[in-house]
Amino acid sequence: MENDLHHRIVHAILEIDEEETLKLTKESLEKLPPEKVISALSEGLRQMGDLFEKGQRYIPELVIAAEFVDKAFKILEPHLRQGEERKAGGWKGAKVVVATVEGDIHDLGKNLVSTMLSAAGFQVIDLGKDVSAETIVSKVEETDAQVVGLSALLTTTMAHQEEVIKLLTKRGIREKVKVIVGGAPASQSWAEQIGADAYAENAMEAVRKVKALLGGEP
Ligand code: B12
Known part of the structure; x- marks a missing residue:
């Protein structure tokens, strides 16, 4: 069936x-x-x-x-x-900034990730698609988000996931925020290569990984 x-x-x-x-x-x-x-x-x-x-x-x-x-x-x-x-527990205060990186207009998967995270109780700030590293990092600073989720569907745009991490470091806030990456060309080894904190293959796993990044069930 x-x-x-x-x-x-x-x-x-x-x-x-x-x-x-x-x-x-x-x-x-x-x-x-x-x-x-x-x-x-x-x-x-x-x-x-x-x-x-x-x-x-x-x-x-x-x-x-x-x-x-x-x-x-x-x-x-x-x-x-x-x-x-x-299953939503005490995640209400935790903020997650989500975006599809610059140059990339694929947003179906990113939207699913946002939906699942907000259903799980997170406060999701979804910046949409084709978002520059500058905009993403400024939003993290402005909102004091604990997590940033970066989607890229193209091999040509996945480099912008790394650019965001570099800019977080440059602004001195890399230690304050966890970075999770996803999208078809991303992988665990890509996440490790660019210094992201996690990779998730799908929206369900994204929720599990974000919870784990924040120390597990509240
Ligand atoms: C639909 C689609 C489009 C649509 C997008 C519509 C939209 N609103 O999103 C349209 C037609 C606009 C499009 C355009 C293009 N596309 Co396109 N597209 C696809 C396709 C067929 C499906 C993507 C999709 O929506 N999947 C369904 C969702 C649910 O899955 P997902 O995105 O993978 O998301 C899941 C996970 O990846 C993960 N995830 C996703 N994001 C995140 C983020 C975080 C933080 C986390 C943790 C997890 C996570 O969770 C999601 C949910 O489970 C893919 C094929 C593929 N293999 O992915 C090609 C594909 C990505 N496209 C491709 C190409 C080449 C293009 C174009 C360049 C084509 C062109 N010549 O114009 C343009 C690019 C435009 C641009 N600048 O971005 C190639 C990329 C090849 C490459 N190696 O880079 C692919 C792989 C097709 C192929 N096999 O050739 N595309």
Whole structure:
């Protein structure tokens, strides 16, 4: 059942079939945890990306698919929130600045991370996409955020994650804030290479890692 729905969702996305994707998303929610539905939707987009790379899908198709997958994420959002809100503890005061780095307009994954963190009780300051290191670091200074989450989906923009860390150091606030990085080209070894405190592969893991960075359950 789980596998079947997963494959049907991936297939619907590859066929750029909005109606079927949204119908299957709703149907899956009755049978699967929302996290599993997210992973099927993300897998569909990932495969779209692979086809795009091979010249078998084009930008307009990627744009359309991204838009309707975003609608599917919105359907899932209240269900995701429920799960996290049940577990939300004393994180209310903890501030997390989140942004997609400069030059990068991919924001679906970053939005999911923000949603999950705020459902878990964090005060999320989401600066959006294509945000300069200067803007991110100034916001950290202004808000006294304990954590900054940096998203990058392009190999050409991931260097800006490092730029943010360097600027935090230059401003003398690197020790005050934990840095977590994510996005398709990022990895644990990339995080270590640039001196980030953590890497998370998905939004659920991001919540776990941010909690761990702040010392575990409050
Ligand atoms: C959808 C999409 C687009 C959409 C974006 C729409 C939007 N509003 O975001 C559009 C069509 C606009 C787009 C444009 C481009 N794209 Co694009 N895109 C994708 C695609 C297919 C899916 C990305 C996505 O949304 N996935 C679903 C979400 C839920 O997953 P996610 O982003 O990975 O996020 C999860 C985790 O990574 C993690 N995470 C994400 N951020 C963060 C942050 C933190 C702090 C943490 C802890 C975790 C975390 O948690 C998230 C949730 O679980 C990817 C394929 C891929 N493999 O990723 C290509 C891909 C990223 N794009 C690519 C390219 C090349 C481009 C363009 C340059 C194409 C062009 N020639 O114009 C432009 C770039 C524009 C720019 N300047 O940014 C390449 C990048 C190749 C590379 N090596 O750099 C990819 C990999 C496709 C490919 N295989 O070739 N793209």
